[in-house]
Amino acid sequence: MIRRLNYTGRVKIHRRDVRLSTRTDEGPPSFDADLRLTDYELPADALVFVEAYRQTTWMRFPFGTAAVVRPPADRRLAEFDSPDGILFRVKVTQARDEHILLAAADRIPLASPEELDADHDSLLPVNPAELGDELWQLDMDGAEPELLVNVSAVADWRQLARSTTFMALVYPEIVRQVLQVIVIEEKHRDTDDDTDWKSKWLRFAGMLPGIEPNPPDTSAGDGEARDWIEQVVAAFAKKMDFKVKFAAAWHSKEGA
Amino acid sequence: MRVARLNENGLANFEGWLDSIRQGGSLDVPTATLTDTQFVEPLGVDVEVEPRSFANRFEAAEYLHERFAAAELTNVERDRGLWAWLSLFYIDAVCPAGTGGERKPGATARHIPEPKNFQRYYRHLLAGPFRIYRAHRDNPQSALALLCQPLDSPGDVVEQLASRQELVTNRGIMELATKLYVDSESLTQKRGAGGKGGGSARRLSDVIEQFDLTWDLYAATGDELAAVMPKEFSRFLKV
Numbered sequence: 001m002i003r004r005l006n007y008t009g010r011v012k013i014h015r016r017d018v019r020l021s022t023r024t025d026e027g028p029p030s031f032d033a034d035l036r037l038t039d040y041e042l043p044a045d046a047l048v049f050v051e052a053y054r055q056t057t058w059m060r061f062p063f064g065t066a067a068v069v070r071p072p073a074d075r076r077l078a079e080f081d082s083p084d085g086i087l088f089r090v091k092v093t094q095a096r097d098e099h100i101l102l103a104a105a106d107r108i109p110l111a112s113p114e115e116l117d118a119d120h121d122s123l124l125p126v127n128p129a130e131l132g133d134e135l136w137q138l139d140m141d142g143a144e145p146e147l148l149v150n151v152s153a154v155a156d157w158r159q160l161a162r163s164t165t166f167m168a169l170v171y172p173e174i175v176r177q178v179l180q181v182i183v184i185e186e187k188h189r190d191t192d193d194d195t196d197w198k199s200k201w202l203r204f205a206g207m208l209p210g211i212e213p214n215p216p217d218t219s220a221g222d223g224e225a226r227d228w229i230e231q232v233v234a235a236f237a238k239k240m241d242f243k244v245k246f247a248a249a250w251h252s253k254e255g256a
Numbered sequence: 257m258r259v260a261r262l263n264e265n266g267l268a269n270f271e272g273w274l275d276s277i278r279q280g281g282s283l284d285v286p287t288a289t290l291t292d293t294q295f296v297e298p299l300g301v302d303v304e305v306e307p308r309s310f311a312n313r314f315e316a317a318e319y320l321h322e323r324f325a326a327a328e329l330t331n332v333e334r335d336r337g338l339w340a341w342l343s344l345f346y347i348d349a350v351c352p353a354g355t356g357g358e359r360k361p362g363a364t365a366r367h368i369p370e371p372k373n374f375q376r377y378y379r380h381l382l383a384g385p386f387r388i389y390r391a392h393r394d395n396p397q398s399a400l401a402l403l404c405q406p407l408d409s410p411g412d413v414v415e416q417l418a419s420r421q422e423l424v425t426n427r428g429i430m431e432l433a434t435k436l437y438v439d440s441e442s443l444t445q446k447r448g449a450g451g452k453g454g455g456s457a458r459r460l461s462d463v464i465e466q467f468d469l470t471w472d473l474y475a476a477t478g479d480e481l482a483a484v485m486p487k488e489f490s491r492f493l494k495v
Contacts, residue, residue, distance in 0.1 A: 010469060010470065049472070051474070053421055053422075053425065054421075055333070055371075055374075055377055055378070055387070055421060056333070056378070056387040056388060056390070056391045056421070056424055056425055057333070057391065057425070058391070058421075058425035060474060081330070081331035081333070081334065085372070091472050093472045093475065098472060098475040099471045099472055099473075099475050099476050099480070100470070100471060100472070101469070101470060101471055101472045130374035130421075131374075132374055132375045133375065152372050152373065152374055
């Protein structure tokens with residue numbers, strides 16, 4: 001799990017609010033960006049930048065201000081030989097001191113038009129990342145948990161993330177880790193706040209068959225809460241029928 | 257000699273030779289591979305290189321950058337066959353023979369690049385410095401922290417900083433690293449820059465990772481960053 005200290009309260013921009021697509025005109029690749037920043041209560045004059053990067057290649061594009069996002073006319077990715085593997089960052093910085101970072105989103109890939117049409121408001125966004133020899137990581141560093149999948153492990157990281165074997169092996173552990181943070185570390189018990197990812201996760205857990213809707217109080221110790229989390233993980237795996245699906249996949253081409 | 261690109265057969269042949277010398281096999285460099293059409297394919301443009309030595313990574317990167325620019329050859333960073341061909345051509349520079357003629361090639365990625373491997377792409381002994389030089393081509397001296405080392409032994413500073421995309425591409429951070437770790441007179445790496453000690457490149461990587469949460473580091477200059485570094489870096493800034 002990735003955790004770093006964010007002392008200044010920098011806002012993490014949701015990936016659903018950053019939509020990047022490639023253009024395939026003649027010449028070098030270029031990109032379009034649809035940035036939705038109005039809900040973040042950023043200063044109107046805050047500066048917006050989009051950065052494209054891949055290994056040692058990097059480009060930066062000014063995109064106006066938080067109030068008036070204005071893409072530059074030239075959005076050619078001229079430093080890159082192809083759009084393959086390019087990831088993007090969006091940064092919003094203070095106008096009077098460009099060094100102060102107010103909001104950011106990172107590791108955003110170019111999307112196809114079909115993907116842009118998809119609903120991105122999920123409980124666990126899944127995104128590509130360079131993870132070395134690790135296949136996945138749970139990133140709890142941002143505004144909500146994200147599943148990071150190694151972008152270079154296989155040809156299609158999305159297919160990997162959607163595969164039955166991956167989901168069966170990975171998702172129960174993610175549920176366990178996320179609930180441990182919510183219930184034991186942060187002692188969060190509110191299930192009614194629709195804007196809080198922790199409440200959404202608790203509601204999801206409480207709706208599983210046989211699970212108490214509210215997590216146990218941890219004031220007298222973590223024991224009951226840990227038991228509740230294990231029950232949630234077991235109920236989740238059972239509902240998803242992971243054991244049967246995994247076995248079927250394992251004995252078919254996918255698992256071989 | 258005119259530069260070419262190793263094809264799959266050539267790559268396999270080169271890799272096989274590297275494996276062989278690791279296990280005490282023949283030390284004879286398979287130079288015929290460089291021109292045998294069974295092992296190479298043409299580059300498409302004429303790029304000439306000559307046998308030579310390089311004082312450090314900077315000199316090699318600068319030389320190759322000039323050669324490619326003269327031929328208007330672009331998009332070479334991820335050309336595996338090209339870099340493998342150059343490694344074989346400059347094998348005495350990237351894998352020099354010891355007094356007994358033995359060579360210690362180290363990991364294959366040092367000689368045959370793995371451009372899609374996040375953890376190893378920068379380790380190629382020629383493509384690695386070339387990428388850094390090109391990324392800072394407006395002022396390549398600013399990246400001397402990653403280019404002042406001998407070509408065949410980049411060392412810990414390169415490993416710590418070149419492996420991190422947000423560090424190696426950042427002009428201000430490279431200026432800072434060069435100010436910290438390169439002797440301004442000898443243009444060599446200062447003692448203590450590698451390893452795990454206070455103010456080392458490893459610690460710089462950790463500190464920058466924390467700064468990155470708060471600041472837009474691409475807008476900062478090396479001097480601005482130097483002014484806010486923790487005390488442990490003072491000994492390098494004073495030298």
